[in-house]
Amino acid sequence: MTPVVVEIAASNDDDKAQRSRVEAASPRLRGRQLDDDDSSVLVKGTVVRSGAYSDFLIKLPNSPQTKVDSFKAEQLFEGVVTSVDYDNKSFWVRLRDLSRKSGDEEAEILMAEVPGDDWPLIIPGAIFEWNIGREVRDRQVRRVSDIRFRRYFSFSQETVKAAEKKAHEFAALLSEVNDYPTEYSS
Amino acid sequence: MTTPLNIPPSHDQLEISLFGHGFGESIVAHLGNGNWIIVDSCVSAKDNIPKALGYLNQISVDSSTSVRLVVASHWHDDHVAGLSDTLEACTNAAFCCPVALGRTEFLELAELYSKAPTAIPPGPSEIYSALQIAARRSKKYKRSLLSYAKSDSMIWASQDRSAIVYALSPSDEMVHRSLNFMTRSYAIAKLGSKILDRLTPNDPNDVATALRLDINGRSILLGSDLESGGNSLVGWRAVLTSVVGPSAKSVVYKVAHHGAKSGHHDKVWSDLLHADPVAIITPFRWGAHRLPTADDRSKILGLTNNCYITSNPKVDPLPPPKRQSKVEAIIQLTTKSRRSLVGTIGHIRWRSPLNDLSNPGDVELFDGALRLAEVD
Numbered sequence: 001m002t003p004v005v006v007e008i009a010a011s012n013d014d015d016k017a018q019r020s021r022v023e024a025a026s027p028r029l030r031g032r033q034l035d036d037d038d039s040s041v042l043v044k045g046t047v048v049r050s051g052a053y054s055d056f057l058i059k060l061p062n063s064p065q066t067k068v069d070s071f072k073a074e075q076l077f078e079g080v081v082t083s084v085d086y087d088n089k090s091f092w093v094r095l096r097d098l099s100r101k102s103g104d105e106e107a108e109i110l111m112a113e114v115p116g117d118d119w120p121l122i123i124p125g126a127i128f129e130w131n132i133g134r135e136v137r138d139r140q141v142r143r144v145s146d147i148r149f150r151r152y153f154s155f156s157q158e159t160v161k162a163a164e165k166k167a168h169e170f171a172a173l174l175s176e177v178n179d180y181p182t183e184y185s186s
Numbered sequence: 187m188t189t190p191l192n193i194p195p196s197h198d199q200l201e202i203s204l205f206g207h208g209f210g211e212s213i214v215a216h217l218g219n220g221n222w223i224i225v226d227s228c229v230s231a232k233d234n235i236p237k238a239l240g241y242l243n244q245i246s247v248d249s250s251t252s253v254r255l256v257v258a259s260h261w262h263d264d265h266v267a268g269l270s271d272t273l274e275a276c277t278n279a280a281f282c283c284p285v286a287l288g289r290t291e292f293l294e295l296a297e298l299y300s301k302a303p304t305a306i307p308p309g310p311s312e313i314y315s316a317l318q319i320a321a322r323r324s325k326k327y328k329r330s331l332l333s334y335a336k337s338d339s340m341i342w343a344s345q346d347r348s349a350i351v352y353a354l355s356p357s358d359e360m361v362h363r364s365l366n367f368m369t370r371s372y373a374i375a376k377l378g379s380k381i382l383d384r385l386t387p388n389d390p391n392d393v394a395t396a397l398r399l400d401i402n403g404r405s406i407l408l409g410s411d412l413e414s415g416g417n418s419l420v421g422w423r424a425v426l427t428s429v430v431g432p433s434a435k436s437v438v439y440k441v442a443h444h445g446a447k448s449g450h451h452d453k454v455w456s457d458l459l460h461a462d463p464v465a466i467i468t469p470f471r472w473g474a475h476r477l478p479t480a481d482d483r484s485k486i487l488g489l490t491n492n493c494y495i496t497s498n499p500k501v502d503p504l505p506p507p508k509r510q511s512k513v514e515a516i517i518q519l520t521t522k523s524r525r526s527l528v529g530t531i532g533h534i535r536w537r538s539p540l541n542d543l544s545n546p547g548d549v550e551l552f553d554g555a556l557r558l559a560e561v562d
Contacts, residue, residue: 074510074513075509075510075516075517078305078306080306083472083473083474083475090522092473096305096306104527104528105506106209106526107524108473108521108522110520125385127306130520132513132516143512143516145520153378154377154379155298155378159298160376163294163300164294164297167290167296167297170293171290174317176325177321177325178288179330180330181329182330
């Protein structure tokens with residue numbers, strides 16, 4: 001088990017009260033050693049832990065979970081990670097706006113914007129969805145931003161078999177057409 | 187004096203037009219006598235049309251009959267956007283791609299990734315679609331309209347052999363590495379992984395096709411993204427030890443890999459190029475990368491006085507579109523920086539008389555293209 005050092009940071013999607021609680025807890029926890037299974041830290045907010053071998057971010061439990069009554073999406077992007085800047089804890093992405101037709105964009109996003117569980121998934125080529133919308137929870141309306149990586153993806157066996165069959169048929173066709181005379185050899 | 191953009195070259199005039207905006211490049215070449223080729227593809231953000239097709243339309247050249255060859259030099263995103271649409275429109279054209287991309291290893295991978303639930307097309311899709319078009323077309327005409335690029339191979343020639351297109355790469359070792367990469371990627375894709383990733387090819391040195399156009403005793407070198415690193419079996423080092431056929435040194439050079447240090451080899455300039463050649467470059471803006479760097483620019487400017495770039499690598503393209511103010515506020519809070527991936531596509535055009543070898547030709551600049559020396 002690797003002990004890690006705790007740092008504290010509020011997340012952009014924390015509300016004002018939550019940010020205050022996090023800030024209040026910071027002096028108490030900052031610099032403290034924390035083991036991976038340490039459950040004694042019950043900070044409500046976002047705890048950034050940096051370890052000797054890898055950096056990752058965890059979210060300790062927020063206030064008791066309440067049910068989301070409704071969610072209205074206002075903006076949806078699909079993104080793909082193009083590079084990761086570990087020094088600055090940020091990553092570059094290509095974004096495609098799925099809400100309307102417009103050219104792709106490029107952006108740099110702080111890793112702190114991504115739930116800690118997903119940090120190991122931030123690697124070049126990784127695909128994610130970024131959803132911005134209005135959430136109603138306990139009759140409170142707030143705007144949320146949710147960046148979510150596609151986890152544990154696999155093609156079904158049927159898809160793999162069908163793809164192999166089509167690929168082999170296509171390879172045979174390519175082989176056939178390669179035997180035709182070329183424009184310049186005829 | 188600049189010729190109006192929409193005036194086509196005469197039958198006895200060569201043309202190399204290079205288009206690029208920071209993420210994407212395309213080359214349109216007139217090899218004389220109405221024979222056109224297109225190398226790589228990028229798409230105009232304004233109308234979502236492949237830039238090569240848009241330009242040929244502007245100069246009243248019928249793509250469907252005049253384009254004889256469409257080449258995909260490799261399958262990096264910035265070289266293939268709109269490639270299959272381009273080939274579809276050029277109904278008389280053959281298609282050429284690096285040899286590894288016609289192998290079952292690539293076809294399996296491409297077929298599988300075509301099922302990936304993503305909006306951004308997975309890496310191999312453009313090349314795969316182009317292969318399908320070329321196969322269908324070949325079968326229809328009972329004539330192979332498909333060729334594969336590998337080192338020292340002729341991939342197209344005019345009927346009178348006055349214009350020949352040679353591939354200088356990939357070398358055998360590069361092909362071997364490509365196939366290894368595909369086999370590995372396919373095995374991972376079959377097993378499933380912790381993420382859904384967007385497949386992108388490995389090192390350009392393993393895949394990129396540099397071309398030499400030999401036209402009526404004159405040569406033009408198109409460097410693709412070929413790099414100089416690695417051993418003598420790959421990249422420029424492999425090309426330099428095995429150059430096809432006797433030929434004059436090239437008078438025009440599409441500088442490899444956006445002018446980056448990684449694509450530079452002194453011997454390319456001394457052994458393959460005429461003194462003081464016309465050098466043309468597309469910039470590359472991707473994440474924190476900006477190519478060519480100041481050092482790259484200094485090096486190139488020390489090698490030729492005739493260097494041009496399609497757009498200024500230091501100037502960001504257009505800002506992204508504005509959205510609803512509250513949504514925009516969240517986007518701005520979440521991102522450190524943001525910009526459109528594509529902007530105005532700059533255009534460098536070189537034309538020269540086909541039969542006057544002593545004429546160095548004229549360079550014209552459109553849509554923000556500039557002399558490399560003017561990038562500060």
